[in-house]
Amino acid sequence: MKFYGVEVEERQELGSYTLLKYPWTDGPVEPGQFVMARAAGYPATLDPFLARPFSFYDYDGRMASLLFEVRGRGTMLLDLASTIEVTAPLGKGFRIEPRLGRAALLGGGIGVVPLKILRRRLNAMDVPHDVFLGFADARPAAVAREFPGAGVATMDGSAGTHGTVLDATDSLEVYGAVYACGPNPMLAAVKRAARENGLCQLSVEERMGCGNGSCNGCVVPVRGGGYIRSCIEGPVFHSDVLAW
Amino acid sequence: MKFYGVEVEERQELGSYTLLKYPWTDGPVEPGQFVMARAAGYPATLDPFLARPFSFYDYDGRMASLLFEVRGRGTMLLDLASTIEVTAPLGKGFRIEPRLGRAALLGGGIGVVPLKILRRRLNAMDVPHDVFLGFADARPAAVAREFPGAGVATMDGSAGTHGTVLDATDSLEVYGAVYACGPNPMLAAVKRAARENGLCQLSVEERMGCGNGSCNGCVVPVRGGGYIRSCIEGPVFHSDVLAW
Amino acid sequence: MVVRDQKAGVDLAVELCGLPLRTPLIPASGTLSREALGEVEGVYGAMLPKTTTPATRAGNPPPRIAETPAGMVNSIGLQNPGVHGFLKGLDAFDLGIPIFVSVAGDTVAEFALLCEILAGDDRVSAVELNLSCPNVECGGLVFCAGPASVEQVVAACRAAVPGKPILVKLTNEGVVENARAAESAGADGLTVINTIPALTLDARARKVLVRGGLSGPAIKPVALRAVYDVSGVVNVPVIGSGGVVSGTDVAEFMLAGATAVQVGTASFVRDPHEILDEFASYLKESGLGAAELSGALRSVPP
Amino acid sequence: MVVRDQKAGVDLAVELCGLPLRTPLIPASGTLSREALGEVEGVYGAMLPKTTTPATRAGNPPPRIAETPAGMVNSIGLQNPGVHGFLKGLDAFDLGIPIFVSVAGDTVAEFALLCEILAGDDRVSAVELNLSCPNVECGGLVFCAGPASVEQVVAACRAAVPGKPILVKLTNEGVVENARAAESAGADGLTVINTIPALTLDARARKVLVRGGLSGPAIKPVALRAVYDVSGVVNVPVIGSGGVVSGTDVAEFMLAGATAVQVGTASFVRDPHEILDEFASYLKESGLGAAELSGALRSVPP
Numbered sequence A, B: 001m002k003f004y005g006v007e008v009e010e011r012q013e014l015g016s017y018t019l020l021k022y023p024w025t026d027g028p029v030e031p032g033q034f035v036m037a038r039a040a041g042y043p044a045t046l047d048p049f050l051a052r053p054f055s056f057y058d059y060d061g062r063m064a065s066l067l068f069e070v071r072g073r074g075t076m077l078l079d080l081a082s083t084i085e086v087t088a089p090l091g092k093g094f095r096i097e098p099r100l101g102r103a104a105l106l107g108g109g110i111g112v113v114p115l116k117i118l119r120r121r122l123n124a125m126d127v128p129h130d131v132f133l134g135f136a137d138a139r140p141a142a143v144a145r146e147f148p149g150a151g152v153a154t155m156d157g158s159a160g161t162h163g164t165v166l167d168a169t170d171s172l173e174v175y176g177a178v179y180a181c182g183p184n185p186m187l188a189a190v191k192r193a194a195r196e197n198g199l200c201q202l203s204v205e206e207r208m209g210c211g212n213g214s215c216n217g218c219v220v221p222v223r224g225g226g227y228i229r230s231c232i233e234g235p236v237f238h239s240d241v242l243a244w
Numbered sequence C, D: 001m002v003v004r005d006q007k008a009g010v011d012l013a014v015e016l017c018g019l020p021l022r023t024p025l026i027p028a029s030g031t032l033s034r035e036a037l038g039e040v041e042g043v044y045g046a047m048l049p050k051t052t053t054p055a056t057r058a059g060n061p062p063p064r065i066a067e068t069p070a071g072m073v074n075s076i077g078l079q080n081p082g083v084h085g086f087l088k089g090l091d092a093f094d095l096g097i098p099i100f101v102s103v104a105g106d107t108v109a110e111f112a113l114l115c116e117i118l119a120g121d122d123r124v125s126a127v128e129l130n131l132s133c134p135n136v137e138c139g140g141l142v143f144c145a146g147p148a149s150v151e152q153v154v155a156a157c158r159a160a161v162p163g164k165p166i167l168v169k170l171t172n173e174g175v176v177e178n179a180r181a182a183e184s185a186g187a188d189g190l191t192v193i194n195t196i197p198a199l200t201l202d203a204r205a206r207k208v209l210v211r212g213g214l215s216g217p218a219i220k221p222v223a224l225r226a227v228y229d230v231s232g233v234v235n236v237p238v239i240g241s242g243g244v245v246s247g248t249d250v251a252e253f254m255l256a257g258a259t260a261v262q263v264g265t266a267s268f269v270r271d272p273h274e275i276l277d278e279f280a281s282y283l284k285e286s287g288l289g290a291a292e293l294s295g296a297l298r299s300v301p302p
């Protein structure tokens, strides 16, 4: 896999997340696409060995931004790095179906990330939509200010509705399309709640080894049996495809 | 082994070497003593795994300085780091014998490092001495300006005498004491050249795993058979001790 | 670190089992997908897709991978469409270089069957036997658990595909004995080593994460030792595999005795062009051609 | 990363072969010198100096060590003053915790002789047999090359030191079979694993650097698998060894089935107090005492 060394041009805290901007002019970014990224230093240091997948948070034709949560050592090092290494945009993002009417966008925790570009696209196409965001507590929920008008829920009730992101919605059945990103248990719940909808697309989060289809590490179970790779066939899947 | 995180307070190029200063107030430093050092980041990154040994170049009671040559990835990362991790001073340095008369100080390449503190000590004790430095070529030889009056030799003749450090000396036999640091083949040559001298001390360079005597990795062969550890019994040895 | 255009005037070609290879690099089976082929143009001397089996295998449920210090553990479970589906898609792997096919079966008969099928396919230049899979006739011990079963499966495959080179891929455990057995049963080459059995846990969740095989730079010194020891006792060529990340690593494997070298996990994190470029710089500096490097140590330890 | 003073209210004690240990940490043999003892006060549950042999051993000529990705390879060659010199210096290792002594011989008789000598020394609480050394009576194969020689040497030692626990230290290759053999021959505990055979080369100089054993975090997933598999088939306690760097690693080894855990190479690069402190924080968070952790996985994979 080819990595490009890029300078971090801007870094800022958004609630408990880190926003990081780097120059990227090599073509457009679809909502839901991701990059593999790591702190530079390789191969002088061979640990951590793998890059990590991150959805695009924003892209303006000149700068790409990632928004991430520090979880383990990969994100810890990324949070400190002044130079990072990234791949070209990867995977299949959300396919927008403008004819299906009002859309619901659901983000769970750091799963808000791909919703920003998605929302801009929906706006550009005049597709009416509502955004619902769920968080553990008020700290990460601070990122909701980037999504004006969004319904917010927190698990501890410290901001917005007390409960999950689904508790912030009335019913998903009124929507012609549902686009969701978040931890897999949340996605499974969204899939159940959106059962009757025409279109429900989920951006899944699996561990990735390569990001380019080579390792077969990132699979999700599919209806009818077997597994498919979330880095190539996804990370966004029509909910019908997934055997969840 | 206990490591202390310290900020790099000053970094500067000296010829082809890097000079790096960090705050150190925990006690005195003997000429020839060393520290184990590495770029901070551990344990978020576990590679390179081992720290590297570096002689003290200077110490003023408030700041310690290292002077090093970038060879592999350990020194490459150290060269970039803003925070480093170091141990307390380790090993046995040069034992100064002021009664032996005029002293010769010989440094080969980066082996100049321990001679700076050593020379200051000799000056303080009014011990007459001459300094001879050998380098591959003129670039590293630039460090010789830190040793005013030193005789200089380069292997390619691009600065000073053409040849090894021994070619910069007339004869070592006129000296009551010889103190040398450099690559092991140079030290063996110094030992031969100084055969008749009362005192010849050599600071050896062996690969080190721990620096505190635990791994038995850093040994040198001793006269009479067997090996002793250069991190505990050395790195400075009386030349008679070594089976070279 | 990246040195471009270092290939001019350097002889990268090697010969492996009578096949001329443009470069000594081969993708390790299971680490290069059809989708990534566009990225590796010009790097490899032969193509080697993921192991195929007689029938479709769905593979293991996730999580299938976990990162470890300077490496990773995987438990993919040989997910593949089965040999017939595999062969239907094989044309996609034609980059104008020899194609090697890796096979695995549950029984000796399945291995032989796969070899028979490949024997009749002109696109296939050589067969690699992945012996790190369980032998259901031996209580699930892997085929390379001991020389007896290695000999048995290699002999059966030898008979089934008389016209193509057979490469036998071995795991580290018992590698020297197994290499001897494979050679005496008719192997034309040995791939050394496959991943090393390993386990990862999530301490916080108090559960096993992945039980599988360790790959990546962490295992390089173990693989180098295996290549060195095996190439000292067999006469067939050895293909090094395990932790290759840089051109220097390629050189180390060849100096240890390998004729060709596989790049696996590293291709997830580096552009393999960089590895080839670094290797070319190494050759340039050393003044040797790739074919002269194998076993060319200047001194051998006691 | 360092969490100090996390030990209050946490129960670090474990019992190993009837011996109460203050903490489950033990220095791995050959990785803690007399000179460094001052730095480890309060960390360990037992002391375990470098392997001793019947006669003085000078050890191997340098280079003895080489760094590898997330690890190192060593070939020290069991440098030690011989058992009599060793015992003369043993008092220095008295930190008020049980002292285990690691022994190695060239023959079964030498192992038994060492055990007899230690049987009469009250300072020695347990004996660890380092079976990763060559058996000169078996063509230089290591003692743990197979269950037969493991059983033979353990049985002889068992007879020679009836009154003290015997811990048998095994290498990764064949570890499950060898563990069974050691147990049936009377081992009271098993240390799993020793370093993994490996090799490093200097490509530029075109020479072998160090042929020895790989240790450090690189081998952790291999060691975890060995501990998990062995503790599933034996009834005696298992002591984990291999790549422990952090308190979480200690927890992982215990969850995998270890009763105690050795810290080796990591002690060269970290203050082991930090490892103990991190382990104490883990226990605090998990609400468990150290003695409850062994094998306490919530779910077991298929």
Ligand SMILES: Cc1cc2nc3c(=O)[nH]c(=O)nc-3n(C[C@H](O)[C@H](O)[C@H](O)COP(=O)(O)OP(=O)(O)OC[C@H]3O[C@@H](n4cnc5c(N)ncnc54)[C@H](O)[C@@H]3O)c2cc1C
Pocket (backbone or CB within 6 Å): A034, A052, A053, A054, A055, A056, A067, A068, A069, A070, A071, A072, A073, A074, A075, A076, A110, A113, A114, A204, A205, A206, A207, A208, A235, C067
């Ligand atoms: C397509 C895709 C897009 C993503 N986009 C974003 C994003 O925009 N922002 C963001 O912050 N994160 C995103 N993630 C998740 C991100 O990749 C992980 O948080 C990251 O890999 C953790 O790396 P680490 O080294 O910090 O943690 P590690 O040390 O690898 O692990 C720390 C913890 O995180 C868990 N973890 C690690 N990887 C994953 C994973 N893939 N899925 C679930 N849990 C994991 C581990 O179990 C462990 O508990 C995305 C993941 C995918 C697959």
Ligand SMILES: Cc1cc2nc3c(=O)[nH]c(=O)nc-3n(C[C@H](O)[C@H](O)[C@H](O)COP(=O)(O)OP(=O)(O)OC[C@H]3O[C@@H](n4cnc5c(N)ncnc54)[C@H](O)[C@@H]3O)c2cc1C
Pocket (backbone or CB within 6 Å): B034, B052, B053, B054, B055, B056, B067, B068, B069, B070, B071, B072, B073, B074, B075, B076, B110, B113, B114, B204, B205, B206, B207, B208, B235, D067
């Ligand atoms: C007591 C002592 C004091 C030292 N003081 C200094 C000093 O003041 N300044 C300085 O620049 N260097 C000093 N060195 C040498 C320094 O430790 C090595 O240059 C360093 O370890 C190289 O690390 P690396 O990661 O950059 O190289 P690596 O990647 O480890 O190796 C790069 C190259 O350096 C060689 N190498 C690595 N370690 C050693 C070693 N210990 N001896 C010889 N060759 C080695 C390798 O063979 C390889 O060719 C000292 C060494 C010792 C033992």
Ligand SMILES: Cc1cc2nc3c(=O)[nH]c(=O)nc-3n(C[C@H](O)[C@H](O)[C@H](O)COP(=O)(O)O)c2cc1C
Pocket (backbone or CB within 6 Å): A209, A214, A215, A216, A217, C028, C029, C030, C031, C050, C051, C074, C076, C078, C102, C130, C169, C193, C194, C195, C214, C215, C216, C217, C219, C241, C242, C243, C244, C262, C263, C264, C265, C266
């Ligand atoms: C994700 C993954 C999948 C693999 N699949 C296979 C496979 O299908 N068949 C096989 O023989 N080896 C397989 N391997 C092993 C590699 O081919 C290679 O031998 C091993 O990973 C060591 O080399 P490396 O460290 O360069 O990766 C796989 C390795 C990885 C990491």
Ligand SMILES: Cc1cc2nc3c(=O)[nH]c(=O)nc-3n(C[C@H](O)[C@H](O)[C@H](O)COP(=O)(O)O)c2cc1C
Pocket (backbone or CB within 6 Å): B209, B214, B215, B216, B217, D028, D029, D030, D031, D050, D051, D074, D076, D078, D102, D130, D169, D193, D194, D195, D214, D215, D216, D217, D219, D241, D242, D243, D244, D262, D263, D264, D265, D266
């Ligand atoms: C420098 C060094 C010396 C060692 N010496 C011995 C020894 O004398 N006896 C022994 O049983 N194991 C010895 N070992 C192996 C360790 O005890 C330990 O089992 C192994 O290194 C794996 O653990 P680690 O990864 O925590 O180091 C040595 C290891 C190293 C690195």
Ligand code: FES
Pocket (backbone or CB within 6 Å): A207, A208, A209, A210, A211, A212, A213, A214, A215, A216, A217, A218, A219, A229, A230, A231, A232
């Ligand atoms: S991450 Fe490797 S196949 Fe998807």
Ligand code: FES
Pocket (backbone or CB within 6 Å): B207, B208, B209, B210, B211, B212, B213, B214, B215, B216, B217, B218, B219, B229, B230, B231, B232
């Ligand atoms: S460096 Fe470990 S004993 Fe000297």
